[in-house]
Every structure is written in C-alpha cells, then in structure tokens.
Amino acid sequence: MSERPEGRRVARILLDSALPQLDHLFDYAVPDELADDLRVGQRVRVPFRSQTRKSFGYVIEFAERSDFGGELSAVSEIVSPVPQLTSEVWRLARAVADRAGGSAGDILRLAIPTRHVRVEKKHLAALAAPADAVDDADAAPNDAEGGAGSGSAPLQRWAPTVRHEETADLLTAGARLAVTPSHGPTRLLTGEWVAGWALHLAEVALTVFARGRSAILVLPDYRDLDQVRDALAALGHRDPVRVDSRQTGSERYAAFLRSLDDEPRIIVGNRSAVYAPAAALGAVIVWDDGDPVLAEPLAPYVHPRDAALVRAEQSGAGLLFAAHSRSAEVERLVELGYVRAETHPPRRTRVIHADAATAPDSVGGRVPEFAARSIRQALREGPVLVQVATPGYAPVAVCESCGDLARCGHCGGPIGFREARRAACRWCGEYATKWQCATCDGRRLVERGMGSQRTVEQFERQFSGARVLLSDGDHPRERVDARPALVVATRGAEPLAAGGYRLVVLLDVERLLGLETLRAGEDCLRWWENAAALAAPDGACLVASGGGPVVRAFVTGRIGPWLHDELMMRQELAYPPAVRVAAVSGGRAEVDRALGALDGLQIDVLGPAPQPTDPGDPPLVRAIVRFEYAKGAEVAKRLRGALVADAAGSSARNRGKTPGRARPGALRLRFDDRSVFDG
Structure with a gap:
C-alpha cells in the first residue's frame, strides 16, 4: 500500500508539464477532506499560478512543513484512486532524466499510459473480489499443465535446466551478464517455431519468476515480442504483461495496472517496458540493444540500455544483455568488468x-x-x-548523360527508384517528375x-x-x-x-x-x-x-x-562509447551561453557549426561536447541549467503572445546520440 499523509500537512507534487523550468517539486497543502484518501504516487489536480487554473501532477512525498514562506495552495482533487507512480519508478525517472539533462516528467509520460476510467474500475473490482478467485494466467510455470497457443494437447511440465538455474541465481543476486545465444530456430511443444534466443530468454525469465521475482524483457519490435510470447505460452505462462505500441490505449492501461499489482509478473515489451512497475523485480533482460529501433526518439532520448543499467543499480535486480553480436556499449562494460560475459560457447551457423x-x-x-x-x-x-x-x-539514380548522382531539388537528398520507372527522393519522398541535372541539365534518370x-x-x-x-x-x-x-x-x-x-x-x-x-x-x-x-x-x-x-x-x-x-x-579518437557526448543546438547566442556554462570543466567542444533550417527560420548552430563518464553528472547539470534559463527567458519574452510552435532558436540538448558523428 502506498504511503499516506499520516498527519503530515504538506504534499510535494511533480507537475505534469513539458516546461523544463517546472521540473521540480512544488509544495501543496493537504486538505482535510482528502487526507484519508491521498496517497504517494496518485495523480492529482492542483492550482497553478491561480486558483482557477488547474494542472495535473503526481504526489511524490509528504512533509511536515514547507520551506515556502507564504500560504500554500491546497490539492484540488484526486484524479485516480490508484497510485500510478511507484517510488522505484520515480527514483528511476529522476535519475535517468538527470543523467540526460532532461525532465522527469518526460520519462513518466513514457512510463505511465493514459488513464482509462472503465478499465480502472474493472481492475479495482477484480482486486476487491474474494481472495480464493485464482488467476491461472499468473500461476508459477511448474504448475501450468494446460494448453497454450492453439490450445490443443496439454503441455508437458516445464523444468529449468541447471544452466537456467545458475543464470537465475546470478540474476536474483544482482549480477550483470552478457549472453550470446546459439544460432538456429527451435520448435515449441505447441508446434510453433521460434528463434532459439526467444526460448532461451523465456526460460530464464520463467526461472526468475519461479523464485517469486518479476522479470522485465525489453525487445526491439513486435516480431520479437510475438516470439517470446509464444515461447512463454508453450512453457505454461500464457498471459505475461505486454507493453506494446500496437496495443490500444485501454489495453495498454490494463496491462499497466496488472504490473502495479503486488504479485510478481513477467513483463514483455518495447522501449518503455524498462520503466514498468514490477513487484520484487528480479531481472531486467534486454535483447539486441544495438538495434536502432530501441533508440528512444522522444526527449530526453534515454536509451533503454542506459535506463536498465540505472534501474538494476538502484533496485539490486539482475541485468542480462543478450545478442548474437554485442553492441560496442555492452562490450565496453564487459571489458571494464562491470558486466560479466557468459562462458558457454554458443553454437554458430557454418559461414x-x-x-x-x-x-x-x-x-x-x-x-x-x-x-x-x-x-x-x-x-x-x-x-x-x-x-x-x-x-x-x-x-540510386544517376543522370543518363553525365553519370552524376541525382539529387532532390526540394531537399537535396539522394534520388532512387522505390518502384520501377518511378524515381523519388529517399529523404523527403518527393517524386522526381521534373528533375533536371545540376551538372549538364540532363533530364533522364537511369537506375544503379x-x-x-x-x-x-x-x-x-x-x-x-x-x-x-x-x-x-x-x-x-x-x-x-x-x-x-x-x-x-x-x-x-x-x-x-x-x-x-x-x-x-x-x-x-x-x-x-x-x-x-x-x-x-x-x-x-x-x-x-x-x-x-x-x-x-x-x-x-x-x-x-x-x-x-x-x-x-x-x-x-x-x-x-x-x-x-x-x-x-x-x-584514441574520443568517439562513443569510449566517451560520452552531448549535442547542443539552437540559435548562436543560446548555444554560446550554454557552452559558457561549461567553463572550467576541461572538456572537448566541437563547433558550433551551422545547421540546415527551414526557409524563413533564423540560422541555427550545433556544438558537440565530448566528456569523460566521470564528468557526466556535472556536464548534464550545467547544460540543464542553461536549458532551464533559456526556457524561462523565452516564456518571459513570449508572455501574452498567441501560442504557437516552439521558438526555432530555442536551446536543445541530446545526450549520447548514436548518430552524432555520422555523415
């Protein structure tokens, strides 16, 4: 059960806002009419800037008193009786946001799906049902004998191998492992075929689950999810918690509520699964972390691999990176001794x-x-x-007359043929119907x-x-x-x-x-x-x-x-992951001010260099900051301070103006971008 006020009169709230200057806790009074129902982790509405203007937020903690000298506004209402934000997920969100120079609220929007009242009422009703109503879907794997997949013949009892037992022992003790699975598909008891790695990871997760601990599996795309789901079903675990971008909003929220339960779960999902609440977390398992599909496209762009490392460190859970070919980031951790490489040689296809x-x-x-x-x-x-x-x-398309590579007249991107005799830009998709060669004025394209x-x-x-x-x-x-x-x-x-x-x-x-x-x-x-x-x-x-x-x-x-x-x-070249990098972009003045905040840190700055802009927009520049891992916290703190100052100044300058798109010259940060040095 989440923490109650217990007589404490101050609730500390994180506002659900995209403004970086609001990324800290605000103190609000706990009103008497809500004191019995208010809990840490609940989503609430509070007045902000005026009593009539309300904002959403999460209750982070309670305090006896506030350092604010004036009269505190009171919490207006409880949006949901369910405490959606666990203390573990809050600590994780705060830590990874600080590491990436971002806002914790942006992380929480990835972690907590949109609320669906009907789904929530159904979930609460199920919790209030008699305790003898057993959910077979979450039975321990060794107790599962029913069919899976097509639901035909009963499945054999599954028992972990000695190797899986050893891996589960290490993970539940907090070990960090790197595993290279064997090549080749395998046939399940249901008759389905899956990749061998999917069955291996499913067996590891089930062995952890059999010890009364939760396991989170983070996978690049839906095809990987389907294979792991099939493997779990064939082994008797027919209904893992699934976090999938293909789910409807109600399905996503229902899965989230299940993961909030006090019962251990196996949680299988894409990028955001790494933030799923999980009771008694025993292991976080990440498959193929080098796949660019796992790169988070939303600010603050935290890679699930980095979030998993932070979560394992905070919670004491084990961490397993599995891939047929390790990423450079995981290989670095192996060579540092922070992650232990598996010693069992995998079977490999003859090449x-x-x-x-x-x-x-x-x-x-x-x-x-x-x-x-x-x-x-x-x-x-x-x-x-x-x-x-x-x-x-x-x-590739080239000019028939001179042989030069064809470039798009709209964006300058390369032109190719997505279908026979129909040339189009590979960047913007514009069809090259009126293309003309910039070298010889030729008008005919040929395929290469x-x-x-x-x-x-x-x-x-x-x-x-x-x-x-x-x-x-x-x-x-x-x-x-x-x-x-x-x-x-x-x-x-x-x-x-x-x-x-x-x-x-x-x-x-x-x-x-x-x-x-x-x-x-x-x-x-x-x-x-x-x-x-x-x-x-x-x-x-x-x-x-x-x-x-x-x-x-x-x-x-x-x-x-x-x-x-x-x-x-x-x-030798000071390229990632040997060093960390941060891309600092925006208007020239904004970038210069941000770089000035790093004075005295003895770091390497490349640029600023001009960046492409849309017609009519002011010129933009970008600088790349390279720094040692030991200086990461200080670099992120200072650049974050510059970002907050820029955003606050922008808000003051734009007060009273009609809302529109973000200011083109606004400061932007992106840490650990894998493409920062690409051509």
Whole structure:
C-alpha cells in the first residue's frame, strides 16, 4: 500500500508539464477532506499560478512543513484512486532524466499510459473480489499443465535446466551478464517455431519468476515480442504483461495496472517496458540493444540500455544483455568488468566466404555463379534466405548523360527508384517528375544498384520455377513455411522459417560496409549474425562478396576481438562509447551561453557549426561536447541549467503572445546520440 499523509500537512507534487523550468517539486497543502484518501504516487489536480487554473501532477512525498514562506495552495482533487507512480519508478525517472539533462516528467509520460476510467474500475473490482478467485494466467510455470497457443494437447511440465538455474541465481543476486545465444530456430511443444534466443530468454525469465521475482524483457519490435510470447505460452505462462505500441490505449492501461499489482509478473515489451512497475523485480533482460529501433526518439532520448543499467543499480535486480553480436556499449562494460560475459560457447551457423574478388555486378545475374549454384542446391531441400541492403527497386539514380548522382531539388537528398520507372527522393519522398541535372541539365534518370523488388524481379528470371517471396518494410512477412522458396529480405525484415533456412546468402556486403555511419562495421556484424542465426542447424551462411576486417571477423567468428580493436580505435579518437557526448543546438547566442556554462570543466567542444533550417527560420548552430563518464553528472547539470534559463527567458519574452510552435532558436540538448558523428 502506498504511503499516506499520516498527519503530515504538506504534499510535494511533480507537475505534469513539458516546461523544463517546472521540473521540480512544488509544495501543496493537504486538505482535510482528502487526507484519508491521498496517497504517494496518485495523480492529482492542483492550482497553478491561480486558483482557477488547474494542472495535473503526481504526489511524490509528504512533509511536515514547507520551506515556502507564504500560504500554500491546497490539492484540488484526486484524479485516480490508484497510485500510478511507484517510488522505484520515480527514483528511476529522476535519475535517468538527470543523467540526460532532461525532465522527469518526460520519462513518466513514457512510463505511465493514459488513464482509462472503465478499465480502472474493472481492475479495482477484480482486486476487491474474494481472495480464493485464482488467476491461472499468473500461476508459477511448474504448475501450468494446460494448453497454450492453439490450445490443443496439454503441455508437458516445464523444468529449468541447471544452466537456467545458475543464470537465475546470478540474476536474483544482482549480477550483470552478457549472453550470446546459439544460432538456429527451435520448435515449441505447441508446434510453433521460434528463434532459439526467444526460448532461451523465456526460460530464464520463467526461472526468475519461479523464485517469486518479476522479470522485465525489453525487445526491439513486435516480431520479437510475438516470439517470446509464444515461447512463454508453450512453457505454461500464457498471459505475461505486454507493453506494446500496437496495443490500444485501454489495453495498454490494463496491462499497466496488472504490473502495479503486488504479485510478481513477467513483463514483455518495447522501449518503455524498462520503466514498468514490477513487484520484487528480479531481472531486467534486454535483447539486441544495438538495434536502432530501441533508440528512444522522444526527449530526453534515454536509451533503454542506459535506463536498465540505472534501474538494476538502484533496485539490486539482475541485468542480462543478450545478442548474437554485442553492441560496442555492452562490450565496453564487459571489458571494464562491470558486466560479466557468459562462458558457454554458443553454437554458430557454418559461414562460407565466396570469392571476395568477384563483384556481384560483374556476373550475369544478381549473385556470383558460386552463390547461384549453392542457392539452386539448397532450394531442393527447403527455403533459402537472401539478405539485401535496401528496399525498393533501385537505391540510386544517376543522370543518363553525365553519370552524376541525382539529387532532390526540394531537399537535396539522394534520388532512387522505390518502384520501377518511378524515381523519388529517399529523404523527403518527393517524386522526381521534373528533375533536371545540376551538372549538364540532363533530364533522364537511369537506375544503379538493386533494391529488394528489383532483386525479386531478377531472381524470378535467374531461378526460373522457384517460388520467390519478398519481405521488406512495405511487404513484411513474419514467417514462412518449410517448403522450398527463395526469400528476399532487407536487413532486419527477415522472416522466420519453419525448421530454419537451408542457406542464408548475404548480398550487398560492400554497400553496407560503406554506409556513412560510425557504427557501420558494428551494425553489419549484427545484421549478418541475426540473419545467419535463422539457418537450420545443418544449414550454412554464404557471404557472396566483400572482404576486409569486418567480413573476416564474421566469417571466422572472431567478433569479440574485432569489437575490442574497434573500442581501442574509438578510445584514441574520443568517439562513443569510449566517451560520452552531448549535442547542443539552437540559435548562436543560446548555444554560446550554454557552452559558457561549461567553463572550467576541461572538456572537448566541437563547433558550433551551422545547421540546415527551414526557409524563413533564423540560422541555427550545433556544438558537440565530448566528456569523460566521470564528468557526466556535472556536464548534464550545467547544460540543464542553461536549458532551464533559456526556457524561462523565452516564456518571459513570449508572455501574452498567441501560442504557437516552439521558438526555432530555442536551446536543445541530446545526450549520447548514436548518430552524432555520422555523415
């Protein structure tokens, strides 16, 4: 039960406001009529600036007296009888917001979904039901014998292995682990196929749950969630708490209320699941933290990996990072000894490297002849996966007359062909109907390179009679059956095949390695390892072309040494994650004032440099601040102070004006942006 006033007359409230200058606690009087019902964590309405203007907020704590010298306004009303904000989640929100120079309220908007009164009443009625009404969905896994998935034959009793018991013991004792699961899919007792990592993480979560502790699993996208959900169901846990962006608002709030219960839960979700309330938290499990889908797009842009590290430290819960290829951030923590790497060597798909001297464009088809022969042979036994770099028809368009790369006349972005004979900008989507070459005034575009759709078109000719399937952002597929098929998929969109693929072919290796990003090598290893992991146990992965250190690390399986060398180079160049970074952007005067607040800290500042702006907007600049981890708290504090001062000054200047969009030159902060040094 949440804390009551117990005679204390002051409630300290965090206002639900996006204004950074309001990101602190305000004191309000506890009125007599609410004293018996008010609780820490409840959402309330309070007067702000006047008795008639009301704002929402959360009760954070109670105090005997206030340091405010005047008369305190009283809490107006309790919005919800349910204390939505637990003390653990509040401490987490405050800590990660301070680390990122942001507002705790922004974190809480990620953590606490919109209230639905009907759902809340139903939940409270269920809590008031007789205690002998048992919810079978949350029974301990060893007690579950009923069917799952399709609900056919009863499932066998599940018992954790010695390895899972050891992992659960470490996690519930607060250990921080990095695990590399074996490659290959696995078949569940329900008959469904899932990736081996999904079953492994489900078994770890269930072993933690069997000890009376909650487990939170943070996963990049809905396909990962579906696989873990299927694995949990097959093991007897048929109704985990799910935090999913595809849920309706009422479903999301119902799941949130379940996670608020005093009962241990298994919570499975996307980015915001890391903030879910959980009774007796035993472990936070993060899958594939290097996936850019996990990067938080909303201020203050805190990555779930960083939030998980803070939460584990605060709560004493265990932390498990799992991936087929570790991120540089996790590898750094392993090398520091802060995270312990698993010692069990995983099973890995056999990798074959085709002749690196043979370029794909130098052969008659989309793939070299060696790869074509391997594909034909594998198609006799089952499905074959071909990973390509880009969706659409052709990723690049050039001028037919001079051969220069075509650029969009609207935004300057590169032009490509998303479909045959229809060129459009890859940045803004504008169709190039009236394009004209800036070099020679030519007006005809020609295709260069092959996207997923053009690859399918060529494969239908090259492998006549084969069933060719496409999976990309516009044509997503989650699963394919075990029948022979040639599946063309963009990176990250590869469907799971029943029994695994007989062969996985990696195309466009040079194009992927040439991406203008600091993490090109790291991302390639993750894309390739995740694709290779979809092969059958006796299948293989074929690298169709390419060479160099990254390809060599993948072919030989020596990814750890490559990551170590990569970290050493980033240390020499002062690039993340060897150092932390903060991007400071806004008007020139605003950025200069913010940088001035960092005087005396002995940090590295790059810029300010001009930034692109919309027509009519004032010029903007951006500076990049690089600093050691030990100075992170002080840098965030000072930049946050500059942000608050800028916002408060802006409010004073704009008082009485018609509300509109944010001031273009306003100061903006973004800490630990993975793309800050990208081209």
